[in-house]
Amino acid sequence: MPSVVLAPRLRRHLAWLTPLGVTLLAAALRFWNLAHPHAIVFDETYYVKEGWTQWVLGYPAKWPDDANERFAAGETDIFLDKPAFIVHPPLGKFFIGAGMALFGADSSFGWRVAVAVFGTATVLVLYFLARTVSGSTAVATAAAGMLAIDGLGIVMSRVALLDGILTFFVVLAVWFVALDRAGHASRLAAAVVWPDDGRPLMWGPVLWNRPWLLAAGAAAGAATGVKWSGVWTLAGLGLYVVVSDALTRRRLGIWLWPTDAAFRQGVVSFLLMVPAAAVVYVTTWTGWFLTDGGYNRQSRDTALASFVHNHLAMYGSASSITSAHSYASPAWQWPLLMRPTSMWAHSTENGVDGCAGGERGCLEILYSMPNPLLWYAAVAASVWLLARVLIHGEGRYAPVLVAIGSGWLPWLIYAERTVFQFYTIVVWPFMLIALAVAMRALATHPDPHRRRTGRRLVVVFAVVAVLLAVAWYPLWSAMQVPFWFYRLHNWLPGWV
Template sequence: MTGGRRLEWMVPVALTLVAALLRFVGLGHPHELVFDETYYVKDAWTLLNLGYEGTWPDDPNTRFAAGESGIFQTEAAYVVHPPLGKWLIALGMALFGADSGFGWRFSAALFGTLLVPLVYAIARRLSSSIGVATVAAGLLAVDGLAIALSRVSLLDGFLAFFVALAFWFLLLDRDRTNARIGAGEGPWGPLIWHRPWIVAAGLALGAASAVKWSGLYVLAGVGIYLVVSDALERRRAGITGWAQAALLRQAPVSFLQLVPVALAAYVVSWTGWLVTSGGYDRGSDPNPLAALWNYHQSMYGFHVGLSTSHPYASPAWQWPLLLRPTAMWLSRPDAGTETCGWSDDCIAVIGSHPNPVTWYGAWAAVILIVVVLIRRRAGRFGFPFAFALTGLAVTYLPWLLYPARTIFQFYTVAMLPFLVIALALALGWLVRVRAPVEIPQATVSEAAYAERHAAAQTRAWRVFGGVFLVVALLTAIFFLPLSTGILLPYPLWYSHMWVPGWV
């Protein structure tokens, strides 16, 4: 086996192992329900036992964490998120029990770990570069936001995985479909029915929507992407009626390949509610599907009207600036009861702090990518850049439509795979080998100078890229305690508060 082939499997395996260690070691800490685990973990347990979400007595969290998992009631609870993410949480509890944090967080850690090789695969296929793929997946593996959402049983980590999976399927479809378009004849080009990877993307997006409704925005965005990409490819292939063919002929077929299977996956996720009689609003109509529709109308009204104040609420316009991460768990023992290094004034936190160097660097990369695409200087990076921006757009821009809704910065974990991919691609573009500037009728010395200047530029950007990655890695290590709940001396914890809104 050649060195290149060994790297092809050794690198993603190594990155996956790093991700697994950071997500699974000490997963049971803290042994209490933190933040919205109070909803999702207990809902998952009643789903497993009743087939629908049941209610609990007053103040059940301490009793549940102590092993009293059977104190739930058969009366239906009103929940406002679809059930798939909670079924996945329930899988870990079925395997390892409901009496340990490891059990109720196992699935979140598993999907958070699997997201790393998935991002590697996407970046590798986009860039044809092991280096670019390693940077993208490596930054994700050690990122505090990704780690925190893998160590706390919330829904957004599952959403991030299924969205990234759908985009991986889109990439698998692209080469096959573009080859068929390029071989097509006539003014309209081929009408392509056999696109199994688009069907697979529909399944993944149906699963994403069955975790959180924000997956529906991604489904709509992917539909638009398919129409636009099909039109552009037909235009490149010289098809005269490329716009009409993409919009009037292929678009309806793409809709049938994508949307019905997504809808089917979504409805199947409600099987427990449909086949039992105790779920909330289950008896609102003799027809179970009509009753499900009634329930969805109620949930929609809840989501649209959600504007309750919350100390960690962060509107979407703030997210790129990283003004208000979410503190999901905080413990500050009384002075003298517990020591941490040199101090007896200690604090432990689990928060949604991404690596700030990666985060701000990624948004700078996004701005660079937009400028490069506008100026048409992307070269072979053109499609990879556009693909990463598409993923970011469908996971971020819809949230800007709800400036008054109560939303949180940890929702950005669904954006994070595309941000690290964009950053890795931008670094790959910056460190590329530069050709000397062509000077008409240049003398030998002028041509030699141009060549030396291009080589110096390449070296400078490669030094910059290397330094940036070293700083990003060191910063990730520095911020690791904030995503794992490690007890720190208070002054050391406070040294992490780089922005006033982080306190």
């Protein structure tokens, strides 16, 4: 009898203890020594300073040429009275500026705290998304746990770039769509009214009461307010909602299901998602509208005309970024993990600052490198999951695949644009869901012998993944390591 009472209680405790534990682990790995290095690294040169003036002025301003060193030294008020031309919307920089306002603009912890908060929160939202689409606490724990200890997730939560904040809102939008999908089929079936005379049902009901679609549109609008690439998520999810609804109507026997889904329910879904996204996106520009000093703010007779003109200029600049960069990696290379990005590196001579690295000295590096075992396994698992959805009709995982496609495929179009491997942080959480689902398939195979073998493989895989995370963490957190230790991690020519 006690065991019967204990099991439900234990399940209830695990329902909140598991996501809490995974999130706390993610927070520990992201917030530990977050202020190091006290230097503006990689593209922080844009977002730290722009974030501060975004907060102070309501729009980004220009800075002197030597501003990075002076800003890090505490001269945070040396921005000029001229607006800066930007290629990304304000929301992400507003959050970065808010962290600086809270902890001090001269604090490198303040520069990065917002990104660390969003990176940690992404782990939690990923847990709930994975549980929604899989119905499994084990899959949710595995997916969120892998992101918690992975290097790409850790580093993109430790540098003040926009991509980690973008990822949070993308995962949030996909979760909301998954929540909508979870009950849509039953609600649609319950609302169908069949003809009494036996005639075929030509049209199905049109459902307006879909609050999760409204929330998904708002989240996608926020993602677009961080970086324009968030609009690809909105487009992909919108297409998914229409196709999913069409297939549901076909299963219900609605005669004109394609037209019904596209031109009746599809219009309603559009009206639920897109205006919400647009309102949120335009709201992110509040500082630009309420002040007169923003770039192009006075370029036309009205604020709206100036807004449109500024966006055309932003698009022209953003779409033509083709400058050479030693860490550039075109999108076709991303699955191969050929050129991860070093965000910052600092070498120290032997015997200086506690360095005992031998002849070559020591190195500190922030290396946005995913756990290589997880990465290659997740790429394979994503292809496997695509086959499962297409061949076996496991549509509950379709939002995961849509998110992967929306975050990767559009970059293939911009083949000449300068892009980086760390852009994959937007698709990485969804790839980890695919990997977690594949691991569960191995561990729960119907054949007893293959099930035992699969479980052993999963255990070995998990142990090796954790050991690799321990071995790579010094390079993900800018710890001082001997140069020979760093060289042990250069497995491929591009991994430098």
